[in-house]
Amino acid sequence: MKKDITTDILEEWLNNVRPYAYDGQVANYIPALSRQNPENLAVAIHYIDGSSVEAGETEATFTLQSISKVIALALALMDNGEDYVFDRVGMEPTGDPFHSIYRLEKTPSKPLNPMINAGALAVTHMIHGDTPDEKVGRLLSFIHEMTDDNSIRYDEEVASSEFETSFLNRSLLFYMKQHKIVTGSVEETLDAYTKQCAIEVNVCQLARIGALFANGGKDLDSGRRIIPKHLARICKTFMVTCGMYDASGSFAIKVGIPAKSGVSGSVLASLNDFGGIAVYGPSLDDRGNSVVGLKLLELLSNRYDLSIF
Ligand code: GLN
Numbered sequence: 001m002k003k004d005i006t007t008d009i010l011e012e013w014l015n016n017v018r019p020y021a022y023d024g025q026v027a028n029y030i031p032a033l034s035r036q037n038p039e040n041l042a043v044a045i046h047y048i049d050g051s052s053v054e055a056g057e058t059e060a061t062f063t064l065q066s067i068s069k070v071i072a073l074a075l076a077l078m079d080n081g082e083d084y085v086f087d088r089v090g091m092e093p094t095g096d097p098f099h100s101i102y103r104l105e106k107t108p109s110k111p112l113n114p115m116i117n118a119g120a121l122a123v124t125h126m127i128h129g130d131t132p133d134e135k136v137g138r139l140l141s142f143i144h145e146m147t148d149d150n151s152i153r154y155d156e157e158v159a160s161s162e163f164e165t166s167f168l169n170r171s172l173l174f175y176m177k178q179h180k181i182v183t184g185s186v187e188e189t190l191d192a193y194t195k196q197c198a199i200e201v202n203v204c205q206l207a208r209i210g211a212l213f214a215n216g217g218k219d220l221d222s223g224r225r226i227i228p229k230h231l232a233r234i235c236k237t238f239m240v241t242c243g244m245y246d247a248s249g250s251f252a253i254k255v256g257i258p259a260k261s262g263v264s265g266s267v268l269a270s271l272n273d274f275g276g277i278a279v280y281g282p283s284l285d286d287r288g289n290s291v292v293g294l295k296l297l298e299l300l301s302n303r304y305d306l307s308i309f
Contacts, residue, residue, distance in 0.1 A: 005045060005304070010055035014041050017281075017295045024283035024291040027263040032161035036062070036265065036282035041292055046207035047275035048215045054204055061200045062280055063158050065262030066098060068139075068196045069120040070235050070243075071209070074217075075142050076126040077231045085126060088181055089119045093242045095249075098288060099168045101175060108179045111172075115242035115260070118172045124193045125182045132192035139196055145226050146212050147205045148219070159198035166190060203266075203278040210268050210276020213258075236270055240308075247287040255297045256307025267293040271306060 021038045028034035042056035064071075077085050090112045094103050099117045111118035129135035136154065144150045173186040182189060201209075211220055213236055217227030227235075239258035244251040251259065257277070259269040265282035267290055277300065281292030301307055 005053055005300075007053055007055050010043050010045075010053060013296060013299055014043060014056045016299070017041070017292045020291050020295055021281060021283055024285045026265070026282045027284055027288070029165070030158065030162045030263070031165060032155075032158040033063070033264060033282075038281070038283045040280065040282065042203040042278075042280045043296055044203035044207035044278045045275060046204070046211040046220075046278075048211055048220060048273065050220045052204065052207065054207070056203075057280070058203055060280060061202050062264040062266050062282070063155055063197060063262070064199045064201060064206075064266070065197045065264045066115070066120070066245075067206070067260045067262040067266060067268045068199055069115050069123070070213075070239060070260045070268070071143060071146075072120065072123050072127060072139060072196055073114045073238065074227050074231055074235050075139055076123045077234065078227070079128045080126050082231075082234070085114075085123070088126070089114050089122050091238075093248060095246050098245045099172070101168070101172055104172065104175055108175075110181055111176070113238060113242045115238055116245075117169055118176065121169060121173055121189060121193055122176060122181050124196055125184075125189045127192070129192075132188050132195065135192045136195040140199065142226075143199065143209070145219075147201075147208050148221065149205055152199065152201060152205065154195045154198040155200045156198070158200075159195045162194040162197060163191060166194060169193065197262075203280050206266065206268050206278035207276040210270040210278060212276070213270040214272050214275050216272075236272075239268075239270065244289055245287050247285075247289055251289075251294070252309070255294070255301045256309045257297065257301055258308070259297065261289045261293065263288050265290040265293065267297065269297060271308070274306065 044054035217232035243260040279293035
C-alpha cells in the first residue's frame with residue numbers, strides 16, 4: 001500500500017479536491033487567521049519507518065489551533081498522571097460545538113473532555129510551569145523532541161490576535177474558576193492557551209507528530225520513548241471520539257482514522273502501524289473542519305482501506 005501512494009497520486013488527489021477550496025469559509029473569528037489563502041492546499045504522510053511523501057504547498061505554514069490540544073494533553077498527562085487529569089476533565093464526547101459553554105453549566109464539576117475548549121483550557125492550566133511562557137516553552141520543547149526540529153515557534157501575531165478577541169474562552173475560564181476547576185489568573189491561562197494554539201508548523205512537521213503517536217510514542221529514528229505508550233493510546237482514543245468536534249461521528253464512519261482538526265484548516269491523523277497524515281486547506285465547513293482536509297482523508301481512507309473499524 002505504502003509504495004502505491006506516490007507524490008503524483010497525492011498531487012492528483014489534491015487537484016481533485018481543489019474545486020472545494022472555496023466551499024467553506026476561512027476562520028475569521030480570530031482576525032489574524034482570516035488572512036490565510038484558501039488555495040494553499042497541502043498533504044503529507046510520514047510513515048512509521050521514517051520515510052515520507054508529500055504534495056501541494058508543503059512550505060505553507062499554519063497554526064496548530066485545536067490540534068495543539070492533543071499534544072498539550074500528552075504533556076499534561078506526563079506532568080500530572082492520569083488520575084489528576086481525569087479528576088478535572090472528563091472522557092465523554094459532547095456533540096456540541098467546540099466553544100460551547102452549555103455542558104459546563106450542566107456538569108459544573110468538570111468539562112466533558114480535553115478536546116473541547118473548556119477541557120483544553122483546563123489541560124493547559126495543568127501543564128507544569130510557573131508562568132505562561134514557561135508552560136509554552138515546555139510545550140515547544142516537547143514538540144521539538146517529537147519532530148526533531150528546534151525551529152518550531154509560535155506565531156506572535158496570531159497569538160495576540162486571539163488573546164485580544166477571545167471573549168468566549170475567557171468566559172469558559174471564569175466559569176471554571178468559579179467551580180474551582182482552574183485557579184489563579186484567567187489572563188495567564190488564556191495567554192498560555194492562545195500561544196499554544198498559535199504554534200506554527202507545516203504539513204511535513206505535523207505528519208511526523210502523527211507518526212510518533214502511531215508509533216506508540218517512540219521516536220521514529222532513535223526508538224527513544226517520548227510519550228508513554230498508554231498515554232499515546234489515550235490521546236488517539238480522544239481523537240476518535242472527539243477529535244472532529246461535533247462531526248466526530250460522521251468522520252468515524254466516513255474516514256475511520258484517529259484525527260484532530262484545527263480552525264486554521266489543518267488536520268492531524270494518526271494510524272497505528274502506518275504513520276501520520278497531515279492535511280492543510282484553510283476553508284472550513286460549518287463545524288470548523290477543513291473542507292478539503294475531510295475530502296482528502298476520505299479519499300485516502302477509502303482507496304487504501306485505512307479505517308480502523
Ligand atoms: N484557538 C482556537 C479557539 O480556542 C482553537 C479552536 C479550534 O481550532 N477549534 O477558539
